[in-house]
Amino acid sequence: MTSSDTGASPVPPGSPLIFDGHNDTLLALHLPERGGGRTFFERSDAGHLDLPRAREGGFGGGFFACYVPNPKDEWSMEEATVFSDLGYETSAAPPLDPIYARETADELAKILFKIEDESRNRMKVVRTAEELASCLHDGVLAAVLHFEGAENLGPDPGVLEDLYGMGLRSLGLVWSRPNAYGEGVPFRFPASPDTGPGLTDAGKDLVRECNRLGVLLDLSHLNERGFWDVAEMAEAPLVATHSNAYALCPTTRNLTDRQLDAIRDSDGMVGVNFAVGFLREDGQDEEDTPIETVVRHVDYLVERIGIGRVGFGSDFDGAKVPREIGDVSRLPKLLAALRGRGYDEAALRKLAHENWVRVLRATWGG
């Protein structure tokens, strides 16, 4: 990684670049009310991720999600959430109109390709594990195009192959709402991820199609029965791009020990989510959350599924993260905390990006 545009880089020499399982930066760039009207190429203090801050923080790239929110008049997280002494319960978001979902997802994908075009080779949308490895080697920001929710395909899932041709390499069957393929977990704490029925027949067909094409199937947001349906059919390692350990933070969005064991047995992986609500034992959406809380989830996951099966899935620009991390430029603090906890350089390289490269190679082929 070259030095940043804003002075000395805090990234220690030899520190591994971080490749990350999830960000919502495309939506932040698309909606000024979310992103503060910033661009990807100028350093901003708004939100979490832009190119200058990525370079400062040793962020080598990640999954760029096309996430389509429900129209505001239809559902909002704030209005749908009821708090109690113990935690909270959010009523399920209604399904999206697939035509609206497809149009919005296309807008978001267009933003990603426009960034690539305008980046003067500083960013690339990667389609193979070789391209990803080269980008990490050369310090080119690597982006994986990800659809968060298969309603983004529109009314005809047959377009998946065309989208694959365009560069789509990762698909979450659902966000936290139902669609034609399955049901995502409504946000609840404390509550089990077993919130409803498994995949529909169309969902199972889509799993087969992802197997055939070599599209990564993301299990984050999927309810537990859907998870087991995918686990039964998947021909690739099981992957949750941005989820944490339910044993440490019992929210519907996290993975139970049984789910973690299935991920381990498939030689898959989990990207640790920095969203404070999915990290903290009390589930509170509180920025004053020590960086050690992230380290605890890494420790737990490494202990349960192995150092070769854990990475990061920050949820930058999609969630509240611990103040000590703040944004992508302060990722070196997290690596320092992990070093302090006893992870050696070989382990840090695995967590930082090697596990992602391995799993993507196994999933995409080649």
Ligand SMILES: [Zn+2]
């Ligand atoms: Zn998400």
